[in-house]
Amino acid sequence: MSGTAERHVVADADEIDNGERIVTQIKGREITVFRYDGDYYAYLNWCAHQGGPCGEGTLTGTSIASYDRETGEVDSYWGREGEILNCPWHGWEYDLTTGDCLSRTGVTLPSYPVEIEDGEIVVTL
Numbered sequence: 001m002s003g004t005a006e007r008h009v010v011a012d013a014d015e016i017d018n019g020e021r022i023v024t025q026i027k028g029r030e031i032t033v034f035r036y037d038g039d040y041y042a043y044l045n046w047c048a049h050q051g052g053p054c055g056e057g058t059l060t061g062t063s064i065a066s067y068d069r070e071t072g073e074v075d076s077y078w079g080r081e082g083e084i085l086n087c088p089w090h091g092w093e094y095d096l097t098t099g100d101c102l103s104r105t106g107v108t109l110p111s112y113p114v115e116i117e118d119g120e121i122v123v124t125l
């Protein structure tokens with residue numbers, strides 16, 4: 001039984017700078033709340049690979065590759081700086097804005113709704 005979702009104030013919105021995070025406990029779960037580019041994201045501090053503390057990973061970019069079938073030309077460059085959450089255990093990469101794993105289709109970090117109300121960060125869980 002998951003029970004009824006409740007709203008939890010986790011911090012003042014200005015306690016988290018852009019690109020920073022806080023780790024908090026809600027209903028016995030460890031939740032990491034990130035602020036990035038004016039938005040807030042809340043994920044379970046857990047990695048879909050082997051359960052590592054993904055929410056404590058580095059926010060970084062990723063290598064973006066392209067392949068042109070017509071010309072056979074390949075290209076690779078570094079992009080999305082600050083938007084990629086890199087699990088500290090084995091380096092799985094997740095899109096911070098969606099929770100989606102970059103290399104494994106259908107794998108997504110468990111997430112929770114976040115709202116800012118009267119200057120406070122409210123997570124529903």
Ligand code: FES
Pocket residue numbers: 047048049050051052053054087088089090091092
């Ligand atoms: S536990 Fe996260 S990459 Fe292995």
